[in-house]
Amino acid sequence: MKKVITYGTFDLLHYGHILLLQRAKELGDYLIVALSTDQFNRLKGKDAYFTYEERRMMLEAIKYVDLVIPEENWEQKQTDIKHWKVDTFVMGDDWKGKFDELSIHCNVIYLSRTPDISTTSIKSSLQAITQ
Numbered sequence: 701m702k703k704v705i706t707y708g709t710f711d712l713l714h715y716g717h718i719l720l721l722q723r724a725k726e727l728g729d730y731l732i733v734a735l736s737t738d739q740f741n742r743l744k745g746k747d748a749y750f751t752y753e754e755r756r757m758m759l760e761a762i763k764y765v766d767l768v769i770p771e772e773n774w775e776q777k778q779t780d781i782k783h784w785k786v787d788t789f790v791m792g793d794d795w796k797g798k799f800d801e802l803s804i805h806c807n808v809i810y811l812s813r814t815p816d817i818s819t820t821s822i823k824s825s826l827q828a829i830t831q
């Protein structure tokens with residue numbers, strides 16, 4: 701079984717996230733999503749609209765996703781890769797180069813980010829509509 705892992709906040713789930721998860725799953729047979737906890741989001745400077753539990757439930761409903769685990773810090777990736785016997789680590793290419801050190805443990809692949817959609821842009825559009 702070829703295991704793939706990816707990390708993120710996945711707030712206000714949108715098609716950019718889904719396309720990332722779809723392509724990540726195509727790289728193996730089993731996709732693990734390490735989902736940023738509410739506490740880690742604060743560390744990342746992100747104020748997610750949905751709680752961890754709400755974001756987890758939505759991710760678990762996606763057919764490409766096989767397991768959701770908590771992402772609690774920046775440093776856990778190497779441990780996760782070893783613990784879950786991961787073959788491939790995947791991120792959108794807004795992170796290109798940032799996790800290359802993991803290539804001693806597994807394949808590291810950066811997939812092209814879907815243009816013109818982001819959680820931030822959704823929030824801005826909604827604010828404009830409701831003002």
Ligand code: C2G
Pocket residue numbers: 707708709710711716717720736746771774790791792793794795812813814815816817818
């Ligand atoms: N993504 C994408 N296309 C978009 C938006 C996001 O491909 N239009 C990808 C991102 O590149 C990332 C994943 O979807 O790989 C999740 O995006 P975020 O929730 O914004 O993740 P981020 O806050 O970047 O967290 O330790 C890593 C961090 O937890 C990554």
